[in-house]
Amino acid sequence: QKEVEQDPGPLSVPEGAIVSLNCTYSNSAFQYFMWYRQYSRKGPELLMYTYSSGNKEDGRFTAQVDKSSKYISLFIRDSQPSDSATYLCAMTGEGTYKYIFGTGTRLKVLA
Amino acid sequence: GAGVSQSPSNKVTEKGKDVELRCDPISGHTALYWYRQRLGQGLEFLIYFQGNSAPDKSGLPSDRFSAERTGESVSTLTIQRTQQEDSAVYLCASSLTGGRLDTQYFGPGTRLTVL
Numbered sequence: 560q561k562e563v564e565q566d567p568g569p570l571s572v573p574e575g576a577i578v579s580l581n582c583t584y585s586n587s588a589f590q591y592f593m594w595y596r597q598y599s600r601k602g603p604e605l606l607m608y609t610y611s612s613g614n615k616e617d618g619r620f621t622a623q624v625d626k627s628s629k630y631i632s633l634f635i636r637d638s639q640p641s642d643s644a645t646y647l648c649a650m651t652g653e654g655t656y657k658y659i660f661g662t663g664t665r666l667k668v669l670a
Numbered sequence: 671g672a673g674v675s676q677s678p679s680n681k682v683t684e685k686g687k688d689v690e691l692r693c694d695p696i697s698g699h700t701a702l703y704w705y706r707q708r709l710g711q712g713l714e715f716l717i718y719f720q721g722n723s724a725p726d727k728s729g730l731p732s733d734r735f736s737a738e739r740t741g742e743s744v745s746t747l748t749i750q751r752t753q754q755e756d757s758a759v760y761l762c763a764s765s766l767t768g769g770r771l772d773t774q775y776f777g778p779g780t781r782l783t784v785l
């Protein structure tokens with residue numbers, strides 16, 4: 560079993576839809592959770608990060624962490640065609656510099 | 671300012687040859703990371719540098735892989751006797767201090783193809 564599981568998609572939604580992207584993980588030591596966006600043939604760019612449990616909102620993006628269920632989510636409101644990309648979750652814990660990434664979910668927002 | 675740069679952008683090599691990949695981090699960033707991304711896969715951590723030293727090299731897959739960093743600047747990842755399974759995109763990232771909530775800024779990657 561992988562430490563981090565993420566549905567690879569592709570996920571196709573119409574413009575304006577609310578998108579829900581998710582990752583599950585098995586290591587209860589993970590405390591730091593990130594979401595990255597990666598356009599084709601580019602390096603990932605950080606969208607959001609959260610520490611421990613809770614919600615965090617930034618514009619159209621909301622990140623949620625449920626440590627009891629070992630489940631994290633990224634919500635995108637009012638999705639735009641420019642949001643079409645691969646979204647990667649990543650996480651790490653205390654005492655390590657090793658970040659574990661999900662395989663990424665490919666999102667297509669249709670105009 | 672300039673972002674993270676990597677060279678070459680593409681590298682095609684024959685099985686058994688050595689390759690050297692270069693990463694130029696953002697100026698002033700003390701932390702540097704190397705990752706490997708195989709087709710359709712997530713990023714796989716290889717090594718972390720803080721300044722010149724590598725406190726965590728646990729992700730290097732074999733002794734054919736090595737990396738070094740000069741000062742708080744350029745880093746090179748060397749793969750000796752390349753194998754077809756080494757084909758991947760190799761990504762470098764840097765961050766200001768290496769703190770766990772410090773943003774990692776990624777380069778565009780080097781696409782390595784081993785024939």
